[in-house]
Amino acid sequence: MSFKIDRRRFLTGAAIASTSALAGCFDPLLQQDSQVRGFLAKANDLTYRAQRLLLGSDHLAREFSASEIRQPMRPNGVTNPQDADYLALANRGFETYALEIGGLVERPGRFSLAELRAMPARTQITRHDCVEGWSCIAAWTGTPLGPLLDQVGVKPQARYVVFSCFDTLENSFAGPVRYYESIDLLDARHPQTILAYGMNGQALPVANGAPLRVRVERQLGYKMAKYIRAITLADSLTAFGEGQGGYWEDRGYEWFAGI
Numbered sequence: 114m115s116f117k118i119d120r121r122r123f124l125t126g127a128a129i130a131s132t133s134a135l136a137g138c139f140d141p142l143l144q145q146d147s148q149v150r151g152f153l154a155k156a157n158d159l160t161y162r163a164q165r166l167l168l169g170s171d172h173l174a175r176e177f178s179a180s181e182i183r184q185p186m187r188p189n190g191v192t193n194p195q196d197a198d199y200l201a202l203a204n205r206g207f208e209t210y211a212l213e214i215g216g217l218v219e220r221p222g223r224f225s226l227a228e229l230r231a232m233p234a235r236t237q238i239t240r241h242d243c244v245e246g247w248s249c250i251a252a253w254t255g256t257p258l259g260p261l262l263d264q265v266g267v268k269p270q271a272r273y274v275v276f277s278c279f280d281t282l283e284n285s286f287a288g289p290v291r292y293y294e295s296i297d298l299l300d301a302r303h304p305q306t307i308l309a310y311g312m313n314g315q316a317l318p319v320a321n322g323a324p325l326r327v328r329v330e331r332q333l334g335y336k337m338a339k340y341i342r343a344i345t346l347a348d349s350l351t352a353f354g355e356g357q358g359g360y361w362e363d364r365g366y367e368w369f370a371g372i
């Protein structure tokens with residue numbers, strides 16, 4: 114275990130050192146054919162396969178008791194999206210919000226918050242570990258993703274669940290670059306993977322991803338997309354963002370961020 118953590122520190126350190134030292138310049142991690150990218154990709158693939166072998170698909174992340182909640186849940190990354198479509202929803206208390214589910218599914222659909230709240234619910238008190246080295250413990254309430262996927266009918270060729278978010282992190286020549294993330298179907302169907310609309314017994318605050326954010330409890334914080342607009346089932350990640358599976362993955366982070 115300690116070997117894995119040390120290696121993660123090393124990989125993460127390498128990614129951060131590289132992006133900060135070369136900010137605004139050429140970044141070898143962003144070159145898909147570079148040796149560094151190849152090394153990271155292989156290491157990530159090894160971590161992925163080793164963890165899938167060791168932990169299997171149903172290993173649960175540790176859950177804590179209410180007295181262990183460490184508040185406040187420190188908001189991180191984008192905490193107050195200013196995108197017009199998001200603000201329009203927020204100003205009406207997310208009453209008109211509807212989660213879109215599409216891609217490789219039999220029955221694409223839209224689900225309002227009221228509909229999501231009426232589905233089976235799960236509350237779990239878990240620890241959130243950010244790659245920056247801090248963690249928080251909070252209670253999350255939401256509906257398990259697995260049964261919702263069954264409801265829309267995942268097509269057999271689907272391999273990934275992609276979360277598209279409302280928030281813009283930067284503007285490029287091609288337009289706004291929005292946060293996105295992706296997980297495999299094992300994590301998507303894990304019993305602790307929920308679409309959360311509540312935190313510490315309250316409605317999910319805007320800072321922590323209102324109206325809907327995913328909790329993928331066996332992964333690092335950046336995998337847990339906030340401000341979810343749509344979920345797309347896909348057989349490949351190349352069509353999304355820069356093709357590495359997430360906003361931070363496109364900037365050198367590992368796609369499989371198991372802890």
Ligand SMILES: Nc1nc2c(c(=O)[nH]1)N[C@H]1C(S)=C(S)[C@@H](COP(=O)(O)O)O[C@H]1N2
Nearest residue numbers: 187188189190191243278292321334337339
């Ligand atoms: N849409 C969106 N999701 C996001 C981020 C973000 O900036 N935008 N930041 C990620 C990171 S790095 C972390 S650690 C967690 C922070 O969640 P919190 O704000 O509830 O602490 O959200 C993740 N999901």
Ligand SMILES: [Mo]
Nearest residue numbers: 243244334335
């Ligand atoms: Mo993070």
